[in-house]
Amino acid sequence: MRYNLSELTLLRCSNCGSDLGGLSTDVIFYCSECGKCWISDERLSPVDIEFVRVGGSDSILLPFWKVDASVTMQDRISRRESSASGAAGFREFTGREMGLTESDSGSRKVRFVFPAFSTNLILSTGVRMHRENFLPEKTEHGKRFRVIGGSVGKDDAELLARAVAVGVEVNRTDYLASVDLEIEVHSACIYAIGCTTHNNVIRINGSKIGILMAAINDCDEMLKQNQVFPG
Ligand SMILES: [Zn+2]
Incomplete structure (x- = not known):
């Protein structure tokens, strides 16, 4: 019988040697003993973690990716309004006459925040969180939290940031005909965001965003894990 080696490996914090508990699908682990956060790829690599809207004792801390990137619009063609003038057709209409405009060339810096755990609506959540102003909190020295593990790795986070960037464009109010963008990721770190459960919804503290x-x-x-290891 063959065993999957990864299932037999007990993960230990590379900094302090404490056991890192989590679900079998987890790749993001926070060590509540020493406060270091790890991503498990082929080995454990450290990743920065910041705390946001921690809240009170009824909060749980869920992991999100915070990705800072430059988004360069290669081509964005939008249709401002439907063009009903086609009936006159003696000549070819130009794109501008048909309501097509090209805009937004150039690069801008954008911060994306989206869940680092698996959901079936990660993109729409990322789009909604895109405009939220999340500022990390200063954590009291020596205060350790319990953070639930995450299952979305760094490579996937960069892919998702691109997908959220496209989603942000599609969600704008004009009539989008096509979008082609490039994204360059400058940094990716973990936000541990305080959430509160209420009526089958996990709501981010101080926001209208719920999952x-x-x-x-x-x-x-995930939630059971939090009860087994109270913060
Ligand atoms: Zn540790």
Whole structure:
């Protein structure tokens, strides 16, 4: 019988040697003993973690990716309004006459925040969080939190940031005909964001953004984990 080696490896914090508990799908681990956060790839690599809207004792801390990137619009063609003038057709209309405009060339810096755990609506959540102003909190020296593990790795986070960037463009109010953008990721770190559960929804403290528990894969196991290791 063959064993999957990764299932047999007990993960220990590379800094202090404490056990890092988590679900079998987890790749992001926070060591509540020494406060270091790790990503498990082929080995454990450190990743920065910041705390946001921690809240009170009824809060749980969920991991999100914070990705800072430059987004360069290669081509964005939008249709301002539907063009009903086609009936006159003796000549070819130019794109501008048909309501097509090209805009937004150049690069801008954008911060994306989206769940680092698996959901079936990660993109729409990322789009909604995109405009939220999350400022990290100063954590009291020596105060350790319990942070639930995450299952979205760094490579996937960079792919998702691109998908959220496209989603942000698509969600703008004009009639989008096509979008082609490039994204260059400058930094990616973990935000541990305080959330409160209420009526089958996990709501981010101090915001209107909520994630239906039913949309979170392994939600029961994630929350149980938090009860087993109280913060
Ligand atoms: Zn540690």
